[in-house]
Each structure stands twice: as C-alpha cells, then as structure tokens.
Amino acid sequence: MLKYTKDHEWLRAEGDEIVVGITRHASDQLGDVVFVELPEEGREVEAGEEIVVIESVKAASDIVAPVAGVITAVNGALADSPGDVNADPMAAWFFRIRPADAGAMDRFMDEDAYKALIG
Amino acid sequence: MAETLRRTGLYDLHVERGARMVPFAGWDMPVQYPMGVMAEHLHTRARAGLFDVSHMGQVLVTPKDGRIETAALALESLIPADVLGLPEGRQRYGLFTNDAGGILDDLMFAHRGDHFLLVVNAACAEQDIAHLRTLSGVTVTPVTDRGLLALQGPEAEAVLARLVPGVAAMRFMDSQVHDWDGIALWISRSGYTGEDGFEISVPAERLEAFARALLDQPEVAPIGLGARDSLRLEAGMPLYGHDMDAGVTPAEAGLAWSIPRIRRPGGARAGGFPGAAQVLEAPGGTRRGLRPEGRAPIREGVALFDAAGRAIGTVSSGGFGPSVGGPVAMARIPADIPDGAVIEAELRGRRLPVTVCPLPFVTPSYKR
Numbered sequence: 001m002l003k004y005t006k007d008h009e010w011l012r013a014e015g016d017e018i019v020v021g022i023t024r025h026a027s028d029q030l031g032d033v034v035f036v037e038l039p040e041e042g043r044e045v046e047a048g049e050e051i052v053v054i055e056s057v058k059a060a061s062d063i064v065a066p067v068a069g070v071i072t073a074v075n076g077a078l079a080d081s082p083g084d085v086n087a088d089p090m091a092a093w094f095f096r097i098r099p100a101d102a103g104a105m106d107r108f109m110d111e112d113a114y115k116a117l118i119g
Numbered sequence: 120m121a122e123t124l125r126r127t128g129l130y131d132l133h134v135e136r137g138a139r140m141v142p143f144a145g146w147d148m149p150v151q152y153p154m155g156v157m158a159e160h161l162h163t164r165a166r167a168g169l170f171d172v173s174h175m176g177q178v179l180v181t182p183k184d185g186r187i188e189t190a191a192l193a194l195e196s197l198i199p200a201d202v203l204g205l206p207e208g209r210q211r212y213g214l215f216t217n218d219a220g221g222i223l224d225d226l227m228f229a230h231r232g233d234h235f236l237l238v239v240n241a242a243c244a245e246q247d248i249a250h251l252r253t254l255s256g257v258t259v260t261p262v263t264d265r266g267l268l269a270l271q272g273p274e275a276e277a278v279l280a281r282l283v284p285g286v287a288a289m290r291f292m293d294s295q296v297h298d299w300d301g302i303a304l305w306i307s308r309s310g311y312t313g314e315d316g317f318e319i320s321v322p323a324e325r326l327e328a329f330a331r332a333l334l335d336q337p338e339v340a341p342i343g344l345g346a347r348d349s350l351r352l353e354a355g356m357p358l359y360g361h362d363m364d365a366g367v368t369p370a371e372a373g374l375a376w377s378i379p380r381i382r383r384p385g386g387a388r389a390g391g392f393p394g395a396a397q398v399l400e401a402p403g404g405t406r407r408g409l410r411p412e413g414r415a416p417i418r419e420g421v422a423l424f425d426a427a428g429r430a431i432g433t434v435s436s437g438g439f440g441p442s443v444g445g446p447v448a449m450a451r452i453p454a455d456i457p458d459g460a461v462i463e464a465e466l467r468g469r470r471l472p473v474t475v476c477p478l479p480f481v482t483p484s485y486k487r
Contacts, residue, residue, distance in 0.1 A: 031345070032157035034439040035414040035446075037467075053467065055416050057156040057439050058345060082414070086155075 003105055004114035005066050010090065013105050017072055021093045022054075022063065022085065025118045030056040033085040038074040039095060045071060052094050054085070067104040069097040127173035128266045128326040136341050144242035146174040149343040156345035160441040163312055163350055164481075167274040168342035169333050173266035176244030177320060180251060181234040181258045190235055193254040194228065199369070199378045199392045205230045210294040210307050212377050214369055215250060220397025221365040222372060223250065225357070227318075229294035229307060236294070236305065238267070238318070240359045265305075266326035271316030271350075273484065274338040279306075279317055282332055286317065291485040299329060311347065313354025313483040352447060353440045355408065355479025361419060362406055362435040362449055369398045371451055373406035373478065404432065407458065408476040409448040415466060416446040417473065422465045423450055431462065440480055447480045448473075 001013045008026035012019040027033065035055035045051050045065040052063035073096040078084060084092040099105075109117065124147035133140065138149030149171065151159060162168055182189035191203040200213035210229035214222050224243035229236045239247045244261075251259040270279055280287040283297045286306060294307040305320035321329045333339050348358070357363050363372035378398060380386050389395075411417050421434040437448025448464075456462065458477050463470040 031151065032155050032441075034157075035416065037415065053415075055414075055439070057160075057349060057441070058150075060416075060418070079414075 001105060003108035003110060004117075005108055006117065007064055007066070008118075009063060009066055011066055011105060011108055014096070016102070017096045017098050018067065018069075018105065019093045019096050020063070020066060021091075022089055023114070024089050027086050027089040030054060030058070030061060030085075032057045033082040036078040036082045036085065036094070038076070038078065039071050041071055041074055043071045045069065045097070063094060065097065066108070067097065067099040067101065069099040069104075072096045072098050125174070127171055128323050129171045129173065129330055132327055132330060133171065133341070138341070138343060141344070143344060144174060144240070146241060148174060149341070151343040151345045152341050154340060156343070156349065157441045159340065159342045159346035160349050162340045163272045163314060163342055163346060164442050165273070166340070167270055167272035167278050167316075167336075167338045168312070168346070169330065169339050170269040170271065170342050170347055171266070171330070172269050172318070173326070174241040175267055176237075176239040176241060176247065177262035177265060177267060178237040178239065178244075178248060178251065179234050179260040179262060180237060180254075181260065183256055183258060185233070187230070187233060189256050193257045194235060195382070195388065196254065196391055197250065197393070198226075198228070199382050199395070199398055200228075201379045201381050202228065202235070203388070204381070207232055208294055210292045210309060214374060214377060215247060216369070216392055216394040216398055217365055218393045219366075220368045220394030220400065222359070222363045222367055222369060222374075223247070223365060225359055225363070225374070227307070227309065231294065231296075231305075236320075242360060262320070264323050265320045266323055268319045268321060268326075268330060268333070269310050269312075269316060270319065270333060270339070271310045271312040271314045271342075272338075273315060275314070275316040276486070278333065278336045278338050279319075281336065289317075291315075291487045300325070304329075308486065311354075311356055312350035313356070313479060313481055314350070315484050315486050348436075349438055349441060352436055352438060352449070353442055353480045354483060355449070357406060357449070358436055367403070367451070368394070368400055370401035371403045371405055375399055401454070404451040404453040406435065406449055406478070407452045408478045408480060409434065409437070409450055409464070410474045410476055411446045411448065411464060412472045412474070414445060415471065417448050417464045417466055417471070421448075423452075423473070424463045424465065424470065425453075425456060426460070426462065428463075431456070434464070443480050449478065
C-alpha cells in the first residue's frame with residue numbers, strides 16, 4: 001500500500017512498519033541533492049518532527065516524521081550517494097518507522113488524491 | 120508586494136527552454152533549466168554555457184569636451200582604479216566606494232575610444248547611474264536598447280569564433296566591437312565563472328536571434344542563475360550584497376588588488392575618491408575560503424567560531440561546489456587566523472569543523 005503526505009513524502013506499508021521517501025515532484029522542486037542527514041535508528045519521534053535534513057544545490061529543507069513512532073532503520077547509502085534522491089526518488093527511501101498507532105496509514109492520501117494536490 | 124518584475128528580451132526563450140523563473144533584483148530570471156544546476160555547472164566547466172545577463176546595467180560615460188582623459192579622471196573620482204591608464208580596447212574591474220571606504224557596487228569599465236562602457240549590478244544600477252550623474256564634464260547614458268549575454272567555458276572561443284571569426288584573437292579583458300549578420304556586438308573577453316569566455320552586448324531587436332544562433336551550436340547549453348552562483352563561488356569571486364556591501368571595504372572584500380599602486384598613498388594619482396583613507400583597512404578581517412568537513416553545505420548567515428569558541432563572523436556565501444565535489448564557502452576571517460586553521464561553523468545547533476583556505480577553489484583558465 002502506497003500513500004502520500006501533503007509534505008510530498010511517499011509512505012509504503014511493509015509489515016508493521018512504514019518506509020518513507022520523497023516524491024518525484026519533491027525531488028524535482030529541491031533540485032540536485034548533495035547531502036542527506038538521517039536520524040538515529042531507535043529514536044522515538046513525534047508526528048511532524050523534522051528528522052531528515054536534505055541539502056540541495058539550492059537550499060536546505062527538512063523531512064518530517066509523518067507519524068509518531070520509532071525509527072527502525074535508515075538508508076545509510078544516501079550519505080554517500082545523495083543524488084539517488086533525484087535519480088530514483090521512489091527507490092531512495094530515507095527511513096523506516098514503526099508507528100505508535102497501527103492505523104496511521106489510513107489518514108494519508110492515495111495516489112489520485114496526491115496527483116490532484118500537485119496538479 | 121505585487122511589484123511587476125521586468126523581463127529581459129529572452130524571457131520567451133527561457134520559458135520555451137523549460138526554465139524555472141525566479142525574481143532576482145527586480146527581474147524575472149531563469150534560475151535553472153531542466154538540465155539542473157549541477158549539470159549546468161559542470162557543462163560550463165567542460166564545454167560552453169550561455170547566460171542571459173541582460174538584467175545587468177550597461178552605461179556609457181562620454182566626455183563633454185571630447186577628450187577621453189576627462190571621462191577617465193571623472194571616473195577616477197568615484198572609482199579607486201587606474202582608469203586613465205587603461206588602453207583603448209581594454210577593460211578593467213573596479214569599485215564604487217563611499218566616504219567610509221565601503222563598497223557601493225563593483226563594475227567592469229572598458230575604454231572604447233571616445234567613451235567608457237560600464238557594466239554594473241542590476242540591483243545597484245539605478246543608484247550607480249545617479250552616482251555617475253554627480254560627475255561634471257561627462258554625459259551618462261544608460262544603454263536601454265541592448266541585451267547582455269555571457270558565453271563561458273573552455274569551448275566558448277571555438278563556438279563564438281564560428282559565428283564571429285575575429286574573437287579568437289581577443290585576450291582576457293579585451294573589449295572590441297565585432298559584426299554579426301550586420302549588427303554591432305560589443306564583446307569583452309571576461310566573465311564571472313572562472314572560465315575563459317565572453318560577455319556580449321547585443322542590440323535588443325536581434326538579441327533572441329543571436330542567442331538562438333549560439334544555442335544551436337552543439338557545445339552550448341543555456342545556464343541559469345543557480346549555476347552562475349556556484350561557478351563564481353568556486354572561482355572565488357565575490358557577489359555584491361552578499362560578500363561585500365556599503366559596510367565592507369575593498370580590503371575586507373579581498374579586492375585590494377583592484378586598487379593599483381598609482382591610486383594608493385605615495386602614488387602619482389593617490390586618493391581623490393570617496394573613502395580613500397579607509398579602503399585598504401580591513402578591521403573586519405578579509406574574505407577567504409572555507410572548506411567544511413563532510414558534505415553538508417554551510418550557507419550565507421551561518422555563524423563561525425574560532426578554536427577558542429569566540430564568534431568571528433558569518434558565512435557571506437556558501438553552497439555546494441559541483442566541480443570541487445564538496446561544500447565551499449567564503450567569509451571575512453580575522454587576520455590572526457592563518458590559512459589552514461580549523462574553525463567551527465554552527466549548523467543546525469551543532470559545531471562542525473571548517474578549514475580556512477585561500478581563494479579560489481578552482482583555478483581560473485583565462486586566455487591571457
């Protein structure tokens with residue numbers, strides 16, 4: 001199941017975890033990504049907390065935790081090849097989170113709603 | 120504020136090429152094309168990039184008595200440079216200074232026989248023209264019927280010479296008039312990227328045709344303001360309003376080299392420009408390079424601390440250097456901190472090590 005946030009993140013449910021990345025629309029808007037700072041594994045985060053820093057050639061921006069939960073894994077490969085975020089944003093995941101609320105995915109947009117959002 | 124942005128004569132071409140347009144100094148300018156900032160930057164260093172710099176101010180300064188020396192000496196009363204000694208067909212870099220020795224703008228000026236051609240920053244053009252109009256003995260004429268292009272990169276000469284054969288013989292900072300298809304191009308061999316290249320003033324009615332002729336060449340890609348900024352940053356060139364302003368002296372901005380001995384104390388035409396007593400003072404340190412460890416860019420405004428934890432200033436420009444392959448930045452650094460010293464930058468609440476280094480980050484490849 002793939003869902004989207006208004007912050008242009010994609011969320012993919014895998015077991016009891018959610019894998020999080022950013023959409024093509026977001027990576028195009030950011031421009032060439034040159035640096036990614038990821039949260040520590042095991043960290044407990046609040047929904048809306050800024051937990052990833054993405055630096056593009058143009059500016060710094062944040063990725064927020066879409067839901068409250070615990071970070072179970074991060075994609076360390078992005079530290080060495082941040083350009084993956086532009087090359088294939090749907091594959092370049094940032095972190096996996098185990099949500100505190102098992103029904104957390106339900107409130108996010110499906111693909112049609114997200115496409116309507118970005119026009 | 121719903122200010123109407125001005126458009127250059129290439130606005131439609133930028134949009135046609137898929138540019139992302141942004142407001143810049145009151146103009147609607149391309150920040151990048153679909154190629155992206157990184158690829159545009161690397162393309163310019165490897166081949167040839169075409170920049171629309173028509174937003175910049177072009178101004179003619181003509182002596183009322185017909186003697187070029189009159190105009191040269193008038194300009195020397197505002198600019199601490201050797202204007203009088205500039206040969207015809209040559210261009211130099213200079214600064215307008217204020218009474219405190221601060222920098223009002225930086226500019227290029229070219230000796231074109233019976234007048235000087237000045238190119239100034241878009242954001243300062245209006246103020247510069249008013250400043251020039253305080254001079255007596257000269258007529259100040261803003262050029263409103265021409266656009267300005269920059270063609271930069273190692274293949275710029277081959278490209279431009281295909282259209283305008285005479286340019287191959289030009290050297291760095293030559294300024295000449297050449298014919299293209301019956302129109303007069305004002306060409307200087309200069310730029311703002313650290314690469315060899317040309318800046319070309321084109322009559323407005325043929326600007327788009329000439330730009331298209333250049334873009335039709337296989338070596339050439341259109342380049343936006345994003346890559347223009349990263350190219351000049353790597354080349355160690357300061358940007359007005361960021362690395363220098365009215366509160367920064369030429370010495371602090373690392374531009375004391377633009378003030379020749381003849382205008383310094385003891386020189387034949389020493390002083391005689393605003394702030395003469397202060398322009399070589401650098402109480403705030405001088406502009407130098409910074410290489411952050413790791414990959415995180417440190418950008419304008421990031422606070423800097425010396426090894427003892429004392430605040431020593433802020434980054435004046437910074438970002439990612441695509442040719443360097445890592446972050447690069449500039450800041451005014453106190454004189455007692457040597458090149459090679461490791462200082463700290465505060466980024467997102469953490470102090471990161473940054474090495475102070477001389478500029479530039481990439482070696483310029485001008486044709487001297």
